[in-house]
Amino acid sequence: MGTPATVRAWESHFTLYRTIWKSNMLGAFLQPLLYLVGMGLGVGALVDRGDNAENLLDGLTYFQFLAPGLLATTAMMVCTNEAMWPVMGGFKWMRGFHAQAASPLSPGEVAGGLALWHATKGLISVTGVAAVLALFAETRSFGLLLAVPFGALTGVAFAAPLTAWSATRESDNSFPAINRFIIMPLFLFGGAFYPISQLPNWMESIAKVTPLWHGVELCRGAVHGRLGVGEALVHIAVLVSLALVGWLAARITFARKLAA
Amino acid sequence: MITLAGLPLRIVPVQVMQATRPHRMLERQWMVNRAGGWMVLLSGFFEPLFYLLSIRVGFGALVGDVEDGGRLIPYAEFVAPALMAASAMNGALYESTMNVFFRLKYDKVYDAALATPLTSGDVALGEIGYATIRGALYSSAFLVTMWALGMTSSAWAIGMLPVAILISFAFSAIGMAATTYMRSWADFEYVPSIMLPMFLFSATFYPLSSYGDWQWVVQISPLYHGVAMTRSLNLGEWSWAFGGHLVVLVAMALFGVTLTAKRIERLLLP
Amino acid sequence: MPTDSNAPLITAEHLVKRFGDFVAVDGIDVEVPRGESFGFLGPNGAGKSSTMRMIGCVSPVTEGRLRIFGLDPATDGKQIRSRMGVVPQMDQLDEQLTVEDNMILYGRYFDIPRAECKRRAKELLEFVQLTDRAKSKIEPLSGGMKRRVTIARSLINEPELLLLDEPTTGLDPQARHVLWDRLYRLKQRGVTLVLTTHYMDEAEQLCDRLVVMDQGKIVAMGSPRELIEKHSPREVLELRYPAGTNDERASDLDGVGNRREVLPDRVLIYADDGEAALAEVHRRGSRPESALVRRSSLEDVFLRLTGRSLVD
Ligand SMILES: Nc1ncnc2c1ncn2[C@@H]1O[C@H](COP(=O)(O)OP(=O)(O)O)[C@@H](O)[C@H]1O
Ligand SMILES: [Mg+2]
Numbered sequence: 001m002g003t004p005a006t007v008r009a010w011e012s013h014f015t016l017y018r019t020i021w022k023s024n025m026l027g028a029f030l031q032p033l034l035y036l037v038g039m040g041l042g043v044g045a046l047v048d049r050g051d052n053a054e055n056l057l058d059g060l061t062y063f064q065f066l067a068p069g070l071l072a073t074t075a076m077m078v079c080t081n082e083a084m085w086p087v088m089g090g091f092k093w094m095r096g097f098h099a100q101a102a103s104p105l106s107p108g109e110v111a112g113g114l115a116l117w118h119a120t121k122g123l124i125s126v127t128g129v130a131a132v133l134a135l136f137a138e139t140r141s142f143g144l145l146l147a148v149p150f151g152a153l154t155g156v157a158f159a160a161p162l163t164a165w166s167a168t169r170e171s172d173n174s175f176p177a178i179n180r181f182i183i184m185p186l187f188l189f190g191g192a193f194y195p196i197s198q199l200p201n202w203m204e205s206i207a208k209v210t211p212l213w214h215g216v217e218l219c220r221g222a223v224h225g226r227l228g229v230g231e232a233l234v235h236i237a238v239l240v241s242l243a244l245v246g247w248l249a250a251r252i253t254f255a256r257k258l259a260a
Numbered sequence: 261m262i263t264l265a266g267l268p269l270r271i272v273p274v275q276v277m278q279a280t281r282p283h284r285m286l287e288r289q290w291m292v293n294r295a296g297g298w299m300v301l302l303s304g305f306f307e308p309l310f311y312l313l314s315i316r317v318g319f320g321a322l323v324g325d326v327e328d329g330g331r332l333i334p335y336a337e338f339v340a341p342a343l344m345a346a347s348a349m350n351g352a353l354y355e356s357t358m359n360v361f362f363r364l365k366y367d368k369v370y371d372a373a374l375a376t377p378l379t380s381g382d383v384a385l386g387e388i389g390y391a392t393i394r395g396a397l398y399s400s401a402f403l404v405t406m407w408a409l410g411m412t413s414s415a416w417a418i419g420m421l422p423v424a425i426l427i428s429f430a431f432s433a434i435g436m437a438a439t440t441y442m443r444s445w446a447d448f449e450y451v452p453s454i455m456l457p458m459f460l461f462s463a464t465f466y467p468l469s470s471y472g473d474w475q476w477v478v479q480i481s482p483l484y485h486g487v488a489m490t491r492s493l494n495l496g497e498w499s500w501a502f503g504g505h506l507v508v509l510v511a512m513a514l515f516g517v518t519l520t521a522k523r524i525e526r527l528l529l530p
Numbered sequence: 531m532p533t534d535s536n537a538p539l540i541t542a543e544h545l546v547k548r549f550g551d552f553v554a555v556d557g558i559d560v561e562v563p564r565g566e567s568f569g570f571l572g573p574n575g576a577g578k579s580s581t582m583r584m585i586g587c588v589s590p591v592t593e594g595r596l597r598i599f600g601l602d603p604a605t606d607g608k609q610i611r612s613r614m615g616v617v618p619q620m621d622q623l624d625e626q627l628t629v630e631d632n633m634i635l636y637g638r639y640f641d642i643p644r645a646e647c648k649r650r651a652k653e654l655l656e657f658v659q660l661t662d663r664a665k666s667k668i669e670p671l672s673g674g675m676k677r678r679v680t681i682a683r684s685l686i687n688e689p690e691l692l693l694l695d696e697p698t699t700g701l702d703p704q705a706r707h708v709l710w711d712r713l714y715r716l717k718q719r720g721v722t723l724v725l726t727t728h729y730m731d732e733a734e735q736l737c738d739r740l741v742v743m744d745q746g747k748i749v750a751m752g753s754p755r756e757l758i759e760k761h762s763p764r765e766v767l768e769l770r771y772p773a774g775t776n777d778e779r780a781s782d783l784d785g786v787g788n789r790r791e792v793l794p795d796r797v798l799i800y801a802d803d804g805e806a807a808l809a810e811v812h813r814r815g816s817r818p819e820s821a822l823v824r825r826s827s828l829e830d831v832f833l834r835l836t837g838r839s840l841v842d
Contacts, residue, residue: 030453038460043323046335046466050324062322180303185310194318203317284639291635292626368622374588375616376639376687377608529588530549 009105009113012096014120028078028128032070036132039193040066056195060224067139068223069192071129071147072215075155078125079118080183083162084175087114091167091257098258107255115160115247122155123148139223147222150236154215157239160246167253186212214238275381275521284378285386286393288369308347308402312409315339328467333413333495340411341420341490342464344402348424349431349458349483352395356435357451360387361442364527371528380529384521388432395428396421414496423493427486430509433516434482440523458483482512537600538563539691539722540585546593547580547746554580556746557594562724564690567717570726571733571828572743573838578726579619581743582695585724586616598691612640615684619695619726621676623668623683629655630664633683640687647686654682658712674705681712692716694725698732710735730828742832749835754828761834762826763788765804769797769811769818779816786810791833798833800826 044062047053057065090097100110130148133139162178189196189203190212196204207213214235221227316336323335363369370383403421406412442448462483463471471478478484485505492499540562547555555577562568570578583589584596587607596603598610624632630651637647655661658678668676677697684692697713698706713736717723727733733740734754742750742757750757767787771779780792787801797818801807804823811818833839 026449026453031456034456034460038457039465042460042466042470043319045470046323046326050322052324053322056322177303180306184307188310188314189318193314194322198318198321200317281639281641284635287638288624288627288635291631292624367625368620369624371618372622372624372636373639375586375611375618375622376636377612377641378639379608529590 005105005109006112006116009100009110010116010120011113012100013114013117017121025124025128028074028125029132032074032129033132033135035070036063036067036136056198058195061138063136064138064224065195065220066193067133067136068147068220069216071126071133071151071219071223072154072212073187073190073192074129075122075126075151075215076158076183076186076212079122079155079159080162080178082118082121083159084166084178085172087163087166088169088172088175090114092171097254101258107258108251110258111163111247111250111254114163115156115250118159118163119152119156122152122159126151126155133223141223141225143222143225147219150215150218150222153236153239153243154211154218157211157215157242157246160243160250162246164246164249164253167250167257186210191216211239211242275379275525276385276517277381279379279381279385279521281378282382282385282389285373285383286390288386289390305398305401305405308343308398308405311343311347312336312340312402312405312411315343316409316411326467328469328491329497336411337413337494338467338491339465340406341417341494342462342487344399344406344420344424345427345483345486345490346459346462346464347402348395348399348427348486350395350455351398352391352428352432353435353451353455355391355394356388356432357439357442358448360391360436360439361445361448363387364439370524374524374528380524381521383524384436384517388429388436388517388520391432391436392425392428395432396425399424399428413494416496417494419493420490423486423489426506426509426513427483430482430486430512430516433513433520435516437516437519437523440520440527462487482508485509536564539599540568540724541597542581542585542594543596544594545581545584545591545596547577547584547589548592553746555584555592558741558743558746558748560741560748562722564722565720567723567736567738568725569733569737569740570724570743571728571730571737571740571832572726573728573832575745576743577746578743579695582693582724582726586614586693587611612687613690615687615689615692617677617680617684617692617694617697619699621680623676623679625668627668628664629660629666629668629671629679632668632679633686636683637686642687650686650688651682654685657685657715658682659708672705674701674708677701677705677709678712681709685716689721691722691724694723696726696728698727698729706732730832733828740828742828742835744832744836744838750831757828757831758826762830763800764802764826765800765807766824766826766830767799767801767804767807767811768822768824769799769816770795770820771797771818779818782814782816783811786814789834793839798830800830 040063044066047057047062053062097110100113101107105113126148129151130144133144166175189199189207190210191207192212196207196213199207218227218232218235218239221232319339320334320336325332326335326338328338373383374380400421403412403417403424407417458481461478462481463478464483464487468475468478468484468488485508489502489505492502538561540560542558542560544557544559545555546553546557558581570576570581572578580589584591584603585598587598587603587610591603599613601610603610624635627635633651633654634644634647637650638644642650652661652664655664658681660675660678660682663671663675668679671679681694681697694713698709701709710732713723717736723736725736737754739751739753740757741748750761752760776792776794776797780790780797783790783797783799787799787807789800791798791800799807799811808821808823811821829839
């Protein structure tokens with residue numbers, strides 16, 4: 001990536017974003033803040049006075065446990081949405097991709113520009129969450145600087161394969177099902193709100209192969225400075241491969257769609 | 261002198277009082293869904309399953325028991341009724357905001373209906389009615405799932421259903437009224453900024469007493485009044501406070517329906 | 531209060547519609563007897579749709595008196611609407627339903643039993659020649675087809691009065707002719723048609739009687755023939771000169787024909803005998819790039835009455 005042509009394709013997405021960034025940023029900042037106060041502090045008070053919380057949470061308070069996970073879940077939510085309706089719009093409603101392809105950009109560059117945009121969007125929203133985390137002493141650490149790219153990487157690991165798939169769809173009929181049957185369960189069972197060791201064994205094994213869990217572990221480890229190098233490399237490898245495979249697939253599906 | 265029977269006539273405007281065929285709007289929805297929308301509706305039943313399961317296997321052990329009103333309640337049984345109330349709100353709002361906006365601004369469904377003997381009151385009541393039904397369907401699914409997962413605490417839990425329907429009605433009405441003020445899709449970006457705090461801070465996840473001196477803020481949230489009732493009913497408890505909760509939700513519903521009918525008249529019958 | 535069959539279907543006296551300070555309809559008087567085909571002819575913004583919406587009981591009358599079927603829209607809107615069919619300026623078809631379901635649902639809005647709705651839908655789709663599209667969604671239909679569905683839908687309650695707001699605007703010539711043919715048949719069946727248009731050929735084709743509207747006011751009323759005879763000589767000579775020289779060339783033509791209009795793209799000369807006028811033009815040594823003699827039309831009437839062309 002990083003060729004000027006891809007950057008040109010990225011620019012069109014960025015230009016569009018500048019028109020809606022205000023309400024968008026408000027949501028990106030406000031939602032994690034609300035979750036942190038509502039769940040982290042509120043439910044945290046209930047959790048921390050229990051006796052078994054201490055060892056379940058590895059010595060973290062509930063607030064410390066929950067907060068970093070929000071970096072990963074936010075990136076997932078934001079990036080998956082970007083990879084569904086806007087992709088359909090680029091081909092079908094607004095036809096922005098067709099317009100790009102009619103200029104000297106190749107389909108691969110159109111897909112590359114979009115991937116770059118997803119990384120940008122992930123980065124923006126994760127930075128918003130990190131800013132919220134920095135407000136609280138319990139989560140204020142230099143590890144946040146590391147957690148931000150980890151969060152964005154999680155977002156891209158979701159966006160890339162989903163983009164490739166969305167480009168093969170003819171209508172947006174199936175998108176709500178993606179949210180309902182993939183994103184929602186990951187949000188609830190992916191280890192952001194409670195340790196996955198709580199889950200029955202079979203569910204735990206599934207959780208461990210989902211990209212969200214890897215992202216949550218990376219962010220949590222980074223923020224609390226307890227991330228082993230070997231462990232980190234595994235998590236990163238999983239997320240990077242998903243992103244790469246997705247991006248390559250998107251190059252193919254975009255080429256097909258734009259040739260048609 | 262205002263007699264008691266005459267009171268509704270004074271509060272509810274003519275647009276609504278003269279509504280004679282709001283069920284035609286329901287018939288429309290039935291025809292639309294008959295053509296395949298049922299799948300979307302059906303798949304909505306999975307949401308309660310996921311939520312309740314995560315509470316049961318995940319949060320439950322983490323939190324243990326919660327003290328509410330002087331007794332200890334397993335956390336799952338404490339949260340589940342609140343989530344049922346929230347799902348009634350969510351289902352109702354989803355339908356009465358985005359979907360209504362589409363029919364109002366793009367599909368021109370209401371313009372077409374108003375050219376026939378249907379009135380603004382018919383449209384308002386019919387559409388709010390449908391959103392209510394949708395919210396009620398979700399909450400029924402919720403109740404069934406709760407029961408199946410052993411999270412209901414008494415047979416009175418069945419009483420949560422009418423409460424959920426009232427919650428749906430109140431939020432559908434307010435949601436549709438708010439939608440008539442929306443100018444474009446961009447305005448909907450602000451909806452989560454209202455819904456999320458309501459979801460999180462209506463004594464949903466921890467007892468009202470946790471809020472200390474700030475309890476009055478929670479009591480402003482209409483969802484709280486629904487949560488308070490579903491939670492009590494799940495435990496098989498009644499109290500006089502229900503009267504107050506009901507008044508809040510009914511007032512909200514009446515206000516919403518009235519405002520919606522007036523706004524439709526203003527927007528579409530200039 | 532049922533009306534006797536001789537009473538006018540629509541009576542408007544000094545009808546006014548204001549939006550805030552803006553006057554959209556400025557005191558018009560209209561009477562439409564049963565069985566007539568009546569038209570409002572005027573350019574964009576003349577106030578045609580505002581008038582139609584008042585008649586359709588979806589817009590309150592600001593001032594004046596309006597009666598439809600002898601009833602007052604302010605108090606009996608529901609009753610009036612139940613006896614009327616409306617084809618609005620923009621199709622408002624339900625994109626979430628099929629063609630047939632659009633019609634059935636519309637019938638249900640009038641409390642017509644479902645089975646009867648189905649029967650009528652079938653019949654009406656046949657009438658507008660769309661039987662093979664009954665199960666189709668709305669989106670793939672062409673503009674002309676959508677218009678025909680809207681017309682078929684507006685007939686589901688077997689209305690005594692049909693309001694058509696610009697029924698053929700934006701359609702290609704062939705689609706327009708199909709529509710005119712269907713509307714003509716409705717007229718023959720005794721349905722009272724009230725339509726707006728800014729096409730003079732449409733008004734001439736469909737209207738027994740019409741009013742010419744401009745800036746909220748009625749500037750002329752009569753049958754198409756009467757209007758032309760009254761406001762315009764029988765024939766028009768259209769001359770085209772090289773671009774930009776119209777004004778200068780026109781001054782050579784003083785005294786040719788009864789009247790002269792200089793438009794940006796051509797010069798019009800009104801005369802009882804167009805050929806004679808053309809001969810006179812040639813005799814004076816004027817050499818237009820092209821010359822055409824035609825019968826004068828409502829377009830010419832409008833130009834005469836307002837000094838502006840109808841379609842800009
Ligand atoms: N709802 C409204 N609010 C304000 N002005 C309106 C409204 N509807 C129409 N108008 C104005 O009234 C004038 C007449 O419009 P209309 O009746 O639609 O004309 P026509 O149908 O002849 O083109 C126009 O200038 C239009 O802008
Ligand atoms: Mg108009």
